[in-house]
Amino acid sequence: MKFDVVIIGAGPSGLALACALAKTKLKVAIIEKNSKNKFSNPKNDGRDIALTHKSINILKKIGVWKNINTKIISKVKEARILDGDSSNFLHFDHKKTIEDSLGYLVPNQIIRKAIHKKIQTYKKLKFFTKSEVFKICSNNSGSKIYLKNRKIIESKLTVIADGRLSKIREKLGIYTNKTNFNTSMTVFRMKHKLSNNNIASEYFQYNQTLAILPIKKNLSSIVITLQNHESKKFLSLTNKEINLKIENDLKGNLGKMILTGKKYSYPMLTIYANEFYKDRSVLIGDAAVGMHPITAHGFNLNLRGVDILQNEIKKALIKNIDISCENVLKTYDKKFRILSLPIYLATNGIVRLYTNQKPIFKIVRKSLLRLANIARPAKNMIIDRLLLNNS
Template sequence: MDFDVIIIGSGPVGLSFARSLSDTDLRICVLEQSNVLSLSKPKYDGREVALTHLSKKIMSELEIWNRIDPQSISYIKEAKVLNGLSPYSLHFNHQETTEDALGHLIPNHEIKSAVYESIMDIENITLFTETKVEQFNINDEGVTVKLDNGDALTADLLIAADGRLSNARRAMGIPSEVKDFGKTVIVCKMEHELGHNNTAYECFHYGRTLAVLPMVGQCSSIVITISSNKAKQVLDMNEGDFNEDIQTRFRYKLGEMKIIGKKYSYPLFASHADYFHSERFALIGDVAVGMHPVTAHGFNLGLRGAYNLSKIIKKAQLSNQKYYSADTLVEYNRKHQMVTRPLYYGTNLIVDLYNSDRITAKILRRLALRFGNNFWPVKKLIMNQLTEKH
């Protein structure tokens, strides 16, 4: 065997998984189609990623957190959910928890470069960039991966971390439920006149949603979810009109607002694989579950799954079992599905409820905000889900 474990994809989840096995004697190989510069110096992509306490804990243990510039970490202390034009909000405050913040907001490119740095110079991790997986074959003997340069590599276990549209998942014949919301997410950074007090807002306006997430300083990340046929109009808006539009929709809560840099857009769909494993094969990250960003769980879930899989592999090694056996992979599948399914379906339900213009949906969401605010067990449950504290 050339390697013990081959990982397809060096996104933040694929690399975190490699890092989590760095303290084993396994020979890990990561295959990435992009060039090394896109890993060592990733470009700003407009994505500000909200990280839970659990993610912080895992990233600290994997020595990733300490590589993130502290000046780029913003603390989310409060969160408010608003429905339509009503001033009433479902309100979460970190003071209702034992933590100094509900979560942390970090630019995606900072996370990516920190994860990459954490695997550099690790002896048992080999990274091949500008290397695309063409096809692979799995049988009782092991895994053979054919690369676009004509080479072939062998291993005992293959991990698919090649993103939401994973070719590897498709090649293995693992079905996946895909929910296309017919929407586009537009993200950008804006500076504003008034301080945000580290409060995140999720405003469910009719036909579109607006999230305003507190960044470091007098800046916020703006996340607009809008029907794809209307996205171009927003993307093409000139600066002045865009500033006016956002500050008006946000009712001048942050005073005058001004866009910094450009707008970025992402097509919006969610996906959930029916199962996360097959013989000598497992899915991690967005390959397993691609979340709608409204509950900010995508990377958090991917990291958690990858970390848990590494723990299960290490446990198998300690008890002298084959780490790539069906038992090991079944355990990962069972445990991770228990975490992902409620979050996936819960998130999609919220999205449907808050995007529907039906009168029953309007009444229901008004009730849901009041119920959430006034019924402490429900509020605590939502807070635990948001922060992944328990």
């Protein structure tokens, strides 16, 4: 079986690229190790994805945004960053932008369902499910993709979208810059007595970070990041103990807190690939850049990468040049690196600065927040970074 483009991994990044290429003359296939039901009907994974306006435009362009029920979308009108025990905060307001909000929150499960709904309308896309890739061999004309079920699929361009722990990336010999923060992020939802007023808050406390994402007036998604051993202790607390802890951590800002539903925990390991392409294969999504979720940029960057790649592929088609040639893949690599590297490094820097307990770090972080609050250009730059508006 021969295809022009084979995408390995039917996660949100792989499927978004498939949607973007579906209307071209290219023969596109998607290979996914899980069953069709698992990715067409994804379970709730607790993640509420903060989408930037640029991401929404990309989702509109690929026909996915209209599949998301507007009742499920929550607006973030303001963002506050608080440090330690101080009640001063760095403040961002959508009124300082031309948009109606800083961004929108949508559950990951809903984004995945919406992408899948769109994918189903493209009958010419070929799916290989319950098919795990274990090897790729490339030559001058393309690649052979070997599946564990002994099938062999041929492709001109292979897109690797198998997530941040990508085994295919490793097999291709692409090295990554990895950082294990030895922390875990636990996400869950809580009802609260007082309104969140559509404000997203990030509390950089001295032994944990706590993010409050506004879902409805009296319902928020809570994201708590703790050292791994502390995270285990947190997960063993009773619901009553969690209610009390979060209420105290927030100094009663949202009133009485009540945990609703399950808790989901994720280890914090970030990766950045040293190359985004090799031979006739190209990396997208978390397989290329696996961000720390603290700045909520992971999927937003993935979409920007997908957009850059689909653009380069379409330009190659117009010029009638090979879509997997070095020039095309190199241009994608360069453009996506310029966009993603500063954000990746800055995010890891913020995590290091705000999780270090040494007194000097506490002084630096307090000073930085104060400075950013009064220096308008710095604040505008942070807003641009938050909204990924800088390119």
